[in-house]
Amino acid sequence: MTPNPPCSSGACNGGGGNGNGGMNRRSFLRTSGVLASGIAALAASLAPLRDLTDYTSAAEFMQKHYKELSKDDMDKVLDRITREVEKQYAIRPHVKDYKPMDGVEFVYCLNLTRCIGCRKCVHACVAENNQSRDPEIQYIRVLKMPHGSFDMEKGDHNYSTPTVPEKGFFYMPVQCQQCKNPPCVKVCPVEATWQETDGITVIDYDWCIGCRYCEAACPYFARRFNWTKPSIPKDSINPEMSYLGNRPRKQGVMEKCHFCIQRTRAGKYPACLEVCPAGARKFGNILDPNSEVSYILRTKKVFVQLKEELGTSPRFFYYFDV
Amino acid sequence: MINATKNYFHFLWRCGRIAFVGDWRYYAWMGILSVIILLGINAYAKQFVHGLMVTGMSDQVSWGVYIANFTFIVGVAAAAAMLVIPVYIYDNKELHDLVIFGELLAVAAILMCLAFVTVDLGRPDRFWHLIPGIGKFNFPGSMLSWDVIVLNGYLLLNVHICGYLLYCRYQGRTPSKWFYIPFVFLAIGWAISIHTVTAFLYVGLGGRPFWNASIVGPRFLASAFTAGPAIIILALQVIRHVTDYRISDKALLTLRSIVQVSMLINVFLLFNEVFKEFYTRTSHVAASNYLYFGLHGFHALVPWIWTAILFNIVAMFILVLPMSKSLKYLNVACVLAIVGIWIEKGMGLVIPGFIPSPLGEMVEYTPSLNETLVCLGIWAFGLLAYTLFLRMSIPILQGRIAKSNEGASDDHLFAAGQKSDQTTASPHVTTTHI
Amino acid sequence: MNRNSNIALVGIAVAFLVLAAAFVFDLWGRTPATPPIPLVDKKFVDTSPSRVSIAEFLRKGGDPSDYECNICHEKNKPIKIKFDADNNIILPKEHLDIALSHGSHKRNNNCYNCHDEMNLELLQTRDGRQLKLVDSTPLCGSCHGPTYRDWEAGVHGRTSGFWDRGLGDYSRLGCASCHNPHSPKFPGREPAPGPHALHPIAKAPAHHESERTHE
Structure with a gap:
């Protein structure tokens, strides 16, 4: 093909240029026709928006x-x-809107010797915190790990044995570790997530833009995104709500474990602890020497802070009894 | 002042009108792009309503092709600087006018980047939270806030440089050096920064060992300076083919030497990365294992990455051999390099960072149809924008649209499109040179 | 007039209109319906203790006659416990519901390690204290020292209610609310359902589960 400067360039001030009104009118009609059909197609392409409700x-x-x-x-x-x-x-x-209490810093301790992997904490958390049931949002993931290794790649997330615990395995529930040095907070471009004075990292669901950078930054798979409108059966709503905690979320925002703000800032234990049949979960104020968590950190010998080498300094401690 | 504004708007008006004028190939091309864009808009409207559920992403793989394409295209935008450096630092005359084409590509690429980031947002309606001043901007803490600044800054810089040079050309006056040379040098540094900052988005995540490696930044630059000029080489040949704008082979060969060196560095850095991962075989090798060989029976990316490596290595050999002085082979090498780097820098970089998940879970990712349509739409949008920019700037550079022929303008422009058989320049058009 | 341009433009216009119709009728790209996720059984969010201790049973108004031992047994007349050839205890038919499996080496193969042989309605600790059946926890503590210490600190077993004792009460479960004193090993139970993937995979690698379990 030869270079065929489509005259396009305005260079071809062609013969018909002057005074050929008919041609111009036709060209105008032609262009407007194409433009009109284009605009029609553009408008039609937005047809899915008719399903938009309560955005x-x-x-x-x-x-x-x-x-x-x-x-x-x-x-x-x-x-x-x-x-x-x-x-x-x-x-x-x-x-x-529960505010952090003075002189309180929350710490969670989880006894790996006691956890039996029943996943009750997972579902108590869902019920307490008004998480979407379908698609499913769960803040706690329980890993079934073979004895003798802490390599999470060997963990099984989808175990469904008729009974737990199974011989030769231990169970490790993982949720937000409420890091002292949280990578998720650092990366948020709009400060929609931050650490409060009691150590809870919270999210303003009305400010989050849904870029999911925090989800990529979290080394613990603790953050969840509302991939679509959450669905919760009406009779399953927990009416005791907090702004930074368990109020229902909207499509397109992040959420995560917040140590049950609506319970813990009112002095109660979190829901995952209350449902644990094995008493493996311990929660409290580390600044109070008489709290259970202070006792544990004082008397137990071995603690695991997951991925300690990353310098995130979790407020979530795994420990062992025997 | 009022007059100057009026002149400027008249200039914009003429640029705008010419966008609708062309021969049938132009119409067909723009028509096809528009159709693809509309498909993309429709797909995005669905995503807007139903959420990112309609993509293949999940909590385990929370970024997908949107961010993968974003990453690749930031590199393309940065590569415009690779045209600017020889011109302004080494005073290479061959490339002088072509710089505008490079910078226009950068503008189109940045527009695509912004589109890719926007479609990836869960709450696009809250975009204003990102605007410094009225929103809440986590600067300098978040690398994403740096990215917002450098990308938009780069967009403004390039729009300013291109717009200023073109408007001067239109008016037939010599551009004032003070008005663009400082910006050109700023843009060179800025080009490096947009890609470095984008690399740091990934590098800064300690919980993702696949990304948390200092070689990621240099590799980003090397691959960008390969793929970007390769795209420009192809684009310039298309321009040369469909317009009568003269572009010398020498200019293309200058670009070839840039691609050549960058490709060598790129492959060398790739080799470094592969060595470090597979010789030491720490527990952090899992993601690389998944990418190159598959892990626990999951291996969706394996054929892709080996295709990419094959393409890159073949391209490298063609480029270093004298055969690539022939445009035919050079084009093959460019296409291979572009595709290879697109795979490796896009999907090959973003997806394995998420697999296995931080808790060792294996969840794979495949883009959905809807997601793919959105991507195609944005690519078509980028091509359409670049075509429009060229459509407006080439006649200006050729002097066919100039202040001096303003009077004769509008009707002829419309008439012109219908007369594609005529190639002679109008007698009263004077070509101005700066 | 250029024919090719006209064809191109008409073609585009037609394409636009066809596209418009297709959009309005939503001809493609509908999101495939994912299988619904069943609601989880309410038993998995039940916070009640894993077993009902005598204390709890009686507090809730349960029938106390099962624990009135002296209706059948006579005070101060210890019954001799029978063992078989393997030194396993032979339980009388009235007590066959008891599965005695406390500790290894059959060291607790003897009712009177805990029950007071003189008055079966009481428990006895090793140091001679007598406790009511509903107060079994210190009895357990008399052997399980470190665990008892942890329990007293609220660290073994569940402590419920308020962590902030200034704001509300707390309750601590006794040993028998989780452990069956005759067979204290914590029993296995059915796990609640596992996670559902956002995008269920049609075909997961079949050997995945087994491969990882055997690593």
Whole structure:
């Protein structure tokens, strides 16, 4: 093909250029015809948007970052969330913004000698924290590991033996390790996740943009993304809610274990601990020398902080009895 | 001042109109791209409604082809600097005007990058949280916030340089050096930075040993400076083919030597990485094992990565041998290098970082149809943008659209498209040179 | 007028319109429905202790007659325990529901290690203290010292309620709420369902599970 400068260049000020009105009109019609069909196709291509419901509201869209909300702002936000939950789940929730307590730093200790791998903690957590049931979001993953190794690549996530524990294996539940030096917080481009003074790393679900950089940064597979609109049966909603904790999430944002803020900041034990049939889970204030976790860190000998070499300094300790 | 603004808008108006004028090949090309873009928009609308569930991504593999393509294309954008360096630092006359084409490619590439990042967001409506000042910008903590700055900065720099040079050409005046030379040098440094920062996005993640390696940054640059100029070599030949814009073989061969050296470095760095992983065989070798050989019976990426390595090595041999002085072989080498690097830098870099998961779980990733359509749409959008930029800038560079022929403009532009059989330049068009 | 251009433009316009129709009727790219995930059985979120101790049973108003030993047994008249040739205890038919398996080497193969032979409604510790049946925990502690110490610190077994004792009460389960005193090894139980993948794989490598288990 020869170079055929499509005249395009305006170089061909062609013969018909002057005064051939008919041609120009035709060319105009032709162009507009193509443009009109193009615009029609563009409009039609947006047809899926007709299924869009409850995506966001003006108030939610304009809402400021958690740390910039005044008391009044927060009251309005909590009110909005209450109304939204009521509309969607036909239940009136108590949504509160629990603040960290002074002189409290939470620590979790998990006794690997005692854990039997029953996964009750996984489901108690789901129920307490209003996690999506389908698709499934779970904050706790229990690994079945062969005796003698701590190599998680040897772990089995999908074990389904008729009974647990199985001989020759130990079970290791993994959830957010509430690191002192959390990689997920560092990478968030919009400060939608941060560490609070009581050591809990929280997420402002109304600020997260869903880039999932934190999910890539987390060495513990602790963060979960709402790949689609979460679904929770109406009768399974836990109405005791917190802003930074278990209020229902929207599509497209991250979530993770927050040590059951709505329970622990009210002085209670987290849900995963309360359901553990083996008493393998221990939780408390490390700044209180009389707490169970202080006793454990004082008297037990061997602790494992998962992937200690990464310098994340987890507040989650695995230990052994015998 | 008002007059200057009016002039400028008139310039934009003329540029805009010419975008709709061309011969049938131009129409067919733009039509096909538009169709693909529309398919992409439709697919994205579905994703917007139903969430990223419609992609193949999961909590285990939380980034996929979107970020893979993003990573590759950042490299293409950065490579525009590889045209600028010989021109302004080594004063290479052959490439002088071609710099504009390189920078326009950078602009199109950055637009694609921004599109790829946007479609990857779970909450695109909250994009404004990323805007410094009104949002909450985690700078300098987050590498992603650095990336927002360097990408947009690079976009502005290139838009400024191209726009300024083209507008001067249009007006027939010599560009003031103070108005663009400092920006050109800034852009060179900036080009390196966009790709370094993008590499650091990955390198900074201690929990992902596959990425947490200091060689990732240098490899990013080496592969970018291979794939980018290779794309420019092909693009310039297309321009030469479909327009009467003159591009010398010498210019292409200058680019060849850039691709040649970069490819050698790229393959050398790849060898370094492979040696470190497989000679020591620490527990961190799992991801590389998965990529190159498969792990625990999962091996989706294995054929891809070996294709990429084969392509890269063949391209390297063609490039170092004198045969690539012939454009035919050079083109083969460029295509092989582009495809090879696209696989290796995209899927080959992003996906194995997630497999096995930090808890040792094996969950593979395959892009869904919807996700693929979105990607194709963005690629088509990038090509369309680049075509438009060239469509506007080539007549300006040739002097066919200039302030001096403003009066005769609009009707002729429309008429012109219908007269593709005419090739003679209009008598009252004066070609201006700077 | 250039014919080729016209054909191209008409072609594009037609393509646009066809595309528009296809979009409106959503002809492709529908997301495949994934198999629904069944709701998990409520028993897996039940927080009640793994067994009901006597204390708990009686507190809840259970029938106490099973624990009124002296209805059948006579006080101060110890019954002789019978053993077979292998030194296994032979339980009388009234007590066949008891599976005695406390400790290895059959060292606890004897009711009177814990029960007071003179008054079977009481327990006896090794140091001679007498305890009610519902207060078994210190009895266990008299042998299991370190575990008892941990239990007292709230570290062995579950401590429920409030970690912040200023805000509310806490409760600590006694030994018998989890361990059967006659057979204290923690019994196995059915695990709750495992995780469901977001995108269920049609064909997972079949040898995966076994390969990893045998590593």
